[in-house]
Amino acid sequence: MNDIRAIVGEAACKSGPDAARYYEDPRGSFTGKDCVVVLPETTEQVSQIVRLCNSAGIAIIPYGGGTGVVAGQLSLDSDAAIILSLERMNRVRSVSPDDFVMVAEAGCVLENIHAEAERHDLMFPLSMASKGSCTIGGNLATNAGGIQVLRHGNARDLCVGIEAVLPSGDVLEELSPLRKNNTGYDLRHLLIGSEGTLGIITAASLTLKPLDPEAVTAFCAITSPADALRVLRALRTAIGNRMNGMELMSGFGVGLVCEHFPTLRNPFAGDHPWYLLIDAAGNPGVRDETEAALAECIEKGFIIDVVMAESEAQRSALWSLREHTPDANRKTGAFCSSDTAVPIGQIDAFVSGTHAAIAGVHEGLRTNSYGHIGDGNIHHNVFPPKGIPKADFLQAHPGIANGVRGAINEATLALGGSISAEHGIGRLKRKDLQEHASPSKMTVLRQIKQAIDPKNIMNPGALIDQSACAD
Ligand SMILES: Cc1cc2nc3c(=O)[nH]c(=O)nc-3n(C[C@H](O)[C@H](O)[C@H](O)COP(=O)(O)OP(=O)(O)OC[C@H]3O[C@@H](n4cnc5c(N)ncnc54)[C@H](O)[C@@H]3O)c2cc1C
Structure with missing residues (x-):
């Protein structure tokens, strides 16, 4: 740790009560271990930290705004990892109206990116309820969706270039605003949606759009x-x-x-x-x-x-x-919040099928269904029967959250759907992915992880099972 402190400075390392918010989950469903939090300010500092961690075999958990809901940004099992927060890397490096591109550092909060685009009479259309806290690095790492996917696509569709620090410490610089660039595997798309398991996104070239009159x-x-x-x-x-x-x-x-x-x-x-x-x-x-x-x-x-x-x-x-x-779901005591997708035409069957499946787990459960119907992505928030506090109910039914999640997954898959629509896999759905993805897909995912991060230092335990990775 002393070497890392020397890179970023004493004040940019936090631990203990100072760092408590980094171990919290936005829904209160998980608590992370109290790892040291490191806050670099430049890509060069990130690169130096990653090199050090690589040679010492220290795990790194990239952290954006901490709004992820699948525990991808939390260390649930060990306090030996470092949490690397990008929040000080929050500069907009450039805006090019002719290219309709903004180059922003990973720690920029989404709402600030909206404001900066508007200053240039342009807009950045990715948006979601967490926009005041989530960061563009986290949005890209999770390939976030949100409320305007119908017209503008997911985070992936709004990013033309990326800068990232790879597990070796090398910096991948692919920030060019080029719209056409067919020069082999598109590493930008490999990093987008990789949930911090293949590298740390430090900046991105974002697609801007004209304001609508x-x-x-x-x-x-x-x-x-x-x-x-x-x-x-x-x-x-x-x-x-x-x-x-x-x-x-x-x-x-x-x-x-x-x-x-x-x-x-x-x-x-x-x-x-x-x-x-x-x-x-x-x-x-x-x-x-x-x-x-x-x-x-x-x-x-x-x-x-x-x-x-x-x-x-x-x-x-x-x-x-x-x-x-x-927030209303959280205050009402939701103990399970789903994020699955089905083909749009199957939405009606999905709502009735999943409601029946949830009732099959426990008759008195209450469900609030809402979300991005235009994308086939309806979230279910499931609550204990009326009048029973969440803590009492979970104590009396310890496996029920997993039971409900499993029932929703099965009903989703029966309709040709996906067990993760927009929130990603993180640590919450790692076993679900393992269970439901095809063996060929799992093999390729592991091979990619092994090739890029052979020491498994980048967010180990998220997305892919670490022990299976070492096979
Ligand atoms: C109220 C609320 C509403 C939400 N609504 C939506 C919605 O409509 N659509 C949607 O898709 N999601 C939604 N989310 C989920 C969440 O906001 C998104 O997943 C968001 O993209 C996470 O961004 P973050 O900066 O908070 O990332 P974090 O939570 O900090 O991290 C999420 C994951 O990304 C990795 N990561 C973070 N930064 C980087 C980086 N720079 N490089 C590499 N990896 C990184 C982390 O390791 C972790 O695995 C919502 C969450 C809340 C609490």
Whole structure:
């Protein structure tokens, strides 16, 4: 550790109570061991630290904003690793409006990247409820999704170049804004989604987009997820790829948000079984076209009622209902939060199939289903029966969180889905991946890990089973 302190300085190493927040999980489901936290300021410092760790065989856990929900940024078993936080590497190195590219360091908080893009009359469309804390390095390492994937894609689709420190300490410099570059394996895509197991992302070239002159947000009351699919089809036909996102929210979930955050309110007078939050943007006319398409959906009986945001304040109030959902789930005592995806056309079968599977694990469980219906990615948050505190329930049913996760996985896979839609594998789903991925896929994943990180120092225990790696 003394050598590492010499690289970054005493003040940039934290431990004990000073470092407590780095061991916490945003949902309170895990607690990491109290590893030393190191905060380098430059790519050169990261490289020197990694070289040292490589020769000494010290494990490194890259850390961005700590908002990951699959325990990828936590050391659950050992305090011998170092947590390498990128938070001091938070500079925007350049913005090139002609290239529509921003080069940002990995520790830049997503919301700050949005603000910087807007200063240049541009936007960076990756967005999610954790945008005030998550970092672009973490977003890329997890290939995050969020609320505008329908139109703009995942983090992977918004990154044209990457700089990373490899497990050897060598720096991979691939930050060029080139849109075409067919020169062999695209290492950028190998690092994106690798969850810190192949290297430390230190900077990225991000794709910016022009600001949309007109935007429209609508909140719709609907009867079922099947109707949500009908609305999705109708809107895609009417406004095409100007649809930013479509979020499904259960009536139960909206009720929880309003209960825990009394300043927020459901804009409809009465309660409805399901709601859809729809966001679209583009050239002038997109609002009228969206309104016309929604009116047609009402006529056809796909939508019960619609509220259109008439101002930025109303738009933000509607989005607040969605963005406060994860917190409302936590406050209600969710003990299992799923993140699986199915083909969009299977959403209705997915919701009914998984609800039945959850009830099969324990009859009294309550479920809030919500999420990115336009991407086939609905999250279930599962709570104990009403009136039973989470801690008491888990004590009485110790294996139930795994049981529910397993039931949701099985129902997802039966519909041709994926056990991780956007949160990644981390430590939470490592065994699930091992169980459900094909043997050929697991073999190649291990071979890649072995080739790039033969000493297994980069985030060991995340994504791939370490002992299986050594086979
Ligand atoms: C309220 C809430 C809402 C969320 N909504 C969404 C959502 O809509 N869509 C979505 O996809 N996710 C969502 N998430 C999950 C989370 O915000 C994302 O996974 C995010 O991308 C993590 O970024 P981070 O900077 O916090 O990374 P961390 O949590 O710090 O790390 C996550 C993983 O990335 C690795 N890592 C971090 N930085 C680097 C780096 N520079 N180089 C290499 N590896 C690194 C870590 O080792 C770890 O494995 C949500 C989380 C919360 C709490």
